[in-house]
Amino acid sequence: xxxxxxxxxxxxxxxxxxxxxxxxxxxxxxxxxxxxxxxxxxxxxxxxxxxxxxxxxxxxxxxxxxxxxxxxxxxxxxxxxxxxxxxxxxxxxxxxxxxxxxxxxxxxxxxxxxxxxxxxxxxxxxxxxxxxxxxxxxxxxxxxxxxxxxxxxxxxxxxxxxxxxxxxxxxxxxxxxxxxxxxxxxxxxxxxxxxxxxxxxxxxxxxxxxxxxxxxxxxxxxxxxxxxxxxxxxxxxxxxxxxxxxxxxxxxxxxxxxxxxxxxxxxxxxxxxxxxxxxxxxxxxxxxxxxxxxxxxxxxxxxxxxxxxxxxxxxxxxxxxxxxxxxxxxxxxxxxxxxxxxxxxxxxxxxxxxxxxxxxxxxxxxxxxxxxxxxxxxxxxxxxxxxxxxxxxxxxxxxxxxxxxxxxxxxxxxxxxxxxxxxxxxxxxxx
Amino acid sequence: xxxxxxxxxxxxxxxxxxxxxxxxxxxxxxxxxxxxxxxxxxxxxxxxxxxxxxxxxxxxxxxxxxxxxxxxxxxxxxxxxxxxxxxxxxxxxxxxxxxxxxxxxxxxxxxxxxxxxxxxxxxxxxxxxxxxxxxxxxxxxxxxxxxxxxxxxxxxxxxxxxxxxxxxxxxxxxxxxxxxxxxxxxxxxxxxxxxxxxxxxxxxxxxxxxxxxxxxxxxxxxxxxxxxxxxxxxxxxxxxxxxxxxxxxxxxxxxxxxxxxxxxxxxxxxxxxxxxxxxxxxxxxxxxxxxxxxxxxxxxxxxxxxxxxxxxxxxxxxxxxxxxxxxxxxxxxxxxxxxxxxxxxxxxxxxxxxxxxxxxxxxxxxxxxxxxxxxxxxxxxxxxxxxxxxxxxxxxxxxxxxxxxxxxxxxxxxxxxxxxxxxxxxxxxxx
Numbered sequence: 001x002x003x004x005x006x007x008x009x010x011x012x013x014x015x016x017x018x019x020x021x022x023x024x025x026x027x028x029x030x031x032x033x034x035x036x037x038x039x040x041x042x043x044x045x046x047x048x049x050x051x052x053x054x055x056x057x058x059x060x061x062x063x064x065x066x067x068x069x070x071x072x073x074x075x076x077x078x079x080x081x082x083x084x085x086x087x088x089x090x091x092x093x094x095x096x097x098x099x100x101x102x103x104x105x106x107x108x109x110x111x112x113x114x115x116x117x118x119x120x121x122x123x124x125x126x127x128x129x130x131x132x133x134x135x136x137x138x139x140x141x142x143x144x145x146x147x148x149x150x151x152x153x154x155x156x157x158x159x160x161x162x163x164x165x166x167x168x169x170x171x172x173x174x175x176x177x178x179x180x181x182x183x184x185x186x187x188x189x190x191x192x193x194x195x196x197x198x199x200x201x202x203x204x205x206x207x208x209x210x211x212x213x214x215x216x217x218x219x220x221x222x223x224x225x226x227x228x229x230x231x232x233x234x235x236x237x238x239x240x241x242x243x244x245x246x247x248x249x250x251x252x253x254x255x256x257x258x259x260x261x262x263x264x265x266x267x268x269x270x271x272x273x274x275x276x277x278x279x280x281x282x283x284x285x286x287x288x289x290x291x292x293x294x295x296x297x298x299x300x301x302x303x304x305x306x307x308x309x310x311x312x313x314x315x316x317x318x319x320x321x322x323x324x325x326x327x328x329x330x331x332x333x334x335x336x337x338x339x340x341x342x343x344x345x346x347x348x349x350x351x352x353x354x355x356x357x358x359x360x361x362x363x364x365x366x367x368x369x370x371x372x373x374x375x376x377x378x379x380x381x382x383x384x385x386x387x388x389x390x391x392x393x394x395x396x397x398x399x400x401x402x403x404x405x406x407x408x409x410x411x412x413x414x415x416x417x418x419x420x421x422x423x424x425x426x427x428x429x430x431x
Numbered sequence: 432x433x434x435x436x437x438x439x440x441x442x443x444x445x446x447x448x449x450x451x452x453x454x455x456x457x458x459x460x461x462x463x464x465x466x467x468x469x470x471x472x473x474x475x476x477x478x479x480x481x482x483x484x485x486x487x488x489x490x491x492x493x494x495x496x497x498x499x500x501x502x503x504x505x506x507x508x509x510x511x512x513x514x515x516x517x518x519x520x521x522x523x524x525x526x527x528x529x530x531x532x533x534x535x536x537x538x539x540x541x542x543x544x545x546x547x548x549x550x551x552x553x554x555x556x557x558x559x560x561x562x563x564x565x566x567x568x569x570x571x572x573x574x575x576x577x578x579x580x581x582x583x584x585x586x587x588x589x590x591x592x593x594x595x596x597x598x599x600x601x602x603x604x605x606x607x608x609x610x611x612x613x614x615x616x617x618x619x620x621x622x623x624x625x626x627x628x629x630x631x632x633x634x635x636x637x638x639x640x641x642x643x644x645x646x647x648x649x650x651x652x653x654x655x656x657x658x659x660x661x662x663x664x665x666x667x668x669x670x671x672x673x674x675x676x677x678x679x680x681x682x683x684x685x686x687x688x689x690x691x692x693x694x695x696x697x698x699x700x701x702x703x704x705x706x707x708x709x710x711x712x713x714x715x716x717x718x719x720x721x722x723x724x725x726x727x728x729x730x731x732x733x734x735x736x737x738x739x740x741x742x743x744x745x746x747x748x749x750x751x752x753x754x755x756x757x758x759x760x761x762x763x764x765x766x767x768x769x770x771x772x773x774x775x776x777x778x779x780x781x782x783x784x785x786x787x788x789x790x791x792x793x794x795x796x797x798x799x800x801x802x803x804x805x806x807x808x809x810x811x812x813x814x815x816x817x818x819x820x821x822x823x824x825x826x827x828x829x830x831x832x833x834x835x836x837x838x839x840x841x842x843x844x845x846x847x848x849x850x851x852x853x854x855x856x857x858x859x860x861x862x
């Protein structure tokens with residue numbers, strides 16, 4: 001799975017240095033003054049933000065030194081922050097925020113950039129006072145504290161979570177501009193918690209317990225019904241994400257995680273599991289999160305997130321500066337299991353090449369793919385399609401619409417096409 | 432590799448609820464007022480810190496609501512933060528900080544909690560002005576910008592980095608108290624960058640180029656010599672960590688990463704690679720980072736971090752509240768490859784059981800292990816030992832000292848012993 005060394009084209013930008021000094025000093029022609037740096041930063045951030053972000057540095061190095069080897073740096077800290085030069089951010093509206101997929105590397109999404117979707121804001125919860133109730137068709141109704149849940153055997157998994165509304169506007173044409181805007185409602189974390197099956201074994205299922213209602217303690221009291229036979233093997237009650245406790249917007253202090261299922265089933269701020277004999281038909285599985293078909297009927301309980309992929313470099317809103325070598329990079333995933341193969345086309349789907357996959361390739365997890373390409377400076381249409389281990393192949397827009405119509409909003413997983421024009425500008429098209 | 436469901440002991444703490452209301456309301460006996468909450472927070476944080484941390488919440492929910500379903504939460508944000516209830520932190524001195532291993536879950540270390548080691552502080556570097564010089568025994572000396580390096584094929588790997596001084600005080604007895612204090616100079620991230628071999632292929636090695644000097648642009652201008660035949664296959668020039676750009680204390684905007692080698696060779700703030708025909712004998716490989724043996728000679732260039740492990744739960748400073756089920760959890764790793772097996776003893780090394788390993792088990796990466804244990808309330812000594820894929824077995828303190836003596840500070844990888852007394856208190860011992 002590892003990548004071979006590849007020679008970039010002669011178009012690769014490089015410069016030559018002749019110095020053989022033991023310690024070089026890099027100097028710009030006009031070393032920026034502190035004022036110049038702060039002015040620059042301020043225009044980017046606004047005064048208050050710049051002050052906060054640069055504060056830990058300003059106390060020790062009031063300037064960005066021309067030669068950092070000549071100025072002692074800042075001491076170690078208890079909790080780190082990113083460089084003030086890095087400004088990647090989620091695209092935030094009140095009830096959702098989107099991950100900047102085009103800025104990410106590897107497969108882990110930084111917790112601070114994991115997408116959000118909530119239905120009445122992120123609640124403030126004191127973990128010491130939070131409880132999980134397990135009741136309904138069980139032998140022993142139980143009430144757990146977070147500390148009690150942490151005493152059970154812990155399991156970790158690196159998996160994606162995707163909102164079923166991701167890319168939903170694309171049903172009606174190429175609406176979004178960037179990978180973030182179109183596809184940013186998917187992210188990957190290492191999640192840790194206790195298996196649902198462990199907790200339910202403690203409560204003891206009684207005959208007829210075939211579904212489970214999960215309820216959040218946010219101001220929407222978000223609820224979904226889940227079929228036990230689909231979730232018992234893999235679902236986790238998570239209290240940690242990427243090594244740390246869950247972030248507030250990811251359900252702190254406890255969320256349900258159903259690997260491969262649509263994000264809204266992974267109930268955040270989880271406070272209740274009720275075992276039942278049939279789906280409860282909550283708002284979120286009747287009025288919302290159903291798929292309206294062309295004949296006016298609606299598909300219900302379409303839990304699985306089907307195979308999907310997106311090229312993140314180059315992607316909408318970016319620009320190739322000149323012809324030459326480009327590493328095409330992207331992410332592929334499937335709620336059904338492992339990514340088996342990713343194919344990439346640079347000619348609008350006439351021909352396809354198999355992309356490389358970065359190890360590890362994990363089930364129900366973002367998988368990084370890459371392909372060498374030499375852009376000749378002419379119009380091109382870039383596409384990727386994911387084939388998962390079940391043999392399912394990601395459909396074209398036409399294939400998807402021919403079956404599902406355009407009434408639906410959820411579960412849009414068609415191939416993304418990026419057009420590159422002769423200026424190198426990348427834009428969203430459907431072909 | 433997946434874990435089986437296990438039944439906790441009857442000693443598992445639980446409580447029973449009888450309510451069958453559709454939406455429960457959890458009420459504490461005395462709902463805290465805003466004042467009570469802030470007072471509590473302030474005593475923990477100091478006034479200024481509490482203000483900053485709670486600010487995003489106070490604007491929308493001035494209190495921790497008794498029932499969070501009755502108060503709209505806060506809207507989505509561009510860049511997330513952890514809950515103000517979470518306070519895990521690095522143990523920071525000016526030139527180093529240690530990861531709170533006992534607080535972590537899974538294998539990924541949150542970037543904000545990755546250990547630090549620097550020799551003259553963390554420099555402030557503008558990535559647009561940073562350059563990497565490749566020179567010496569090469570056909571074409573080259574100077575790269577960060578953007579130029581990002582255009583090369585990218586590779587990601589999830590691997591640990593460990594300071595060779597980790598646990599160094601333990602040579603002379605059980606000095607540290609907690610897992611963090613003793614072993615906190617190791618962390619795991621997903622690192623992304625360009626392969627060293629790709630960049631060196633661009634420069635073209637000339638005959639005799641067998642070693643490489645790597646130099647940082649911090650105020651220590653940290654330098655190490657590395658044998659090309661050991662590093663060419665795996666070394667990366669990294670610009671990203673856990674999906675995001677490198678953190679400043681991890682070498683932003685560029686660091687060398689040599690998987691499995693001692694952390695100080697993974698030169699941070701990397702600005703120069705000089706190809707040479709022999710080691711340069713820098714301060715860091717003569718005066719420092721050598722291993723003084725009992726006969727007064729010193730081992731030099733002991734790059735490899737040998738197999739090691741530590742039980743993080745229960746670990747020093749923690750307390751088992753009562754007899755009963757405990758999931759023993761810990762981390763194992765080896766700079767030589769994959770963890771093959773972890774064995775755990777609860778009787779000071781008289782008998783050993785094989786622990787479970789959490790998938791994925793990746794080469795040169797922290798690996799999470801776990802074992803069921805029923806504590807009977809009596810004195811116990813817990814130990815773990817890592818066996819890696821080369822067959823190497825982590826030594827006891829006595830075995831290690833019998834060969835290496837106690838003159839050394841670096842490369843201490845003996846078995847950690849935690850004593851549990853009848854009160855459940857866990858402390859550091861050597862047996």
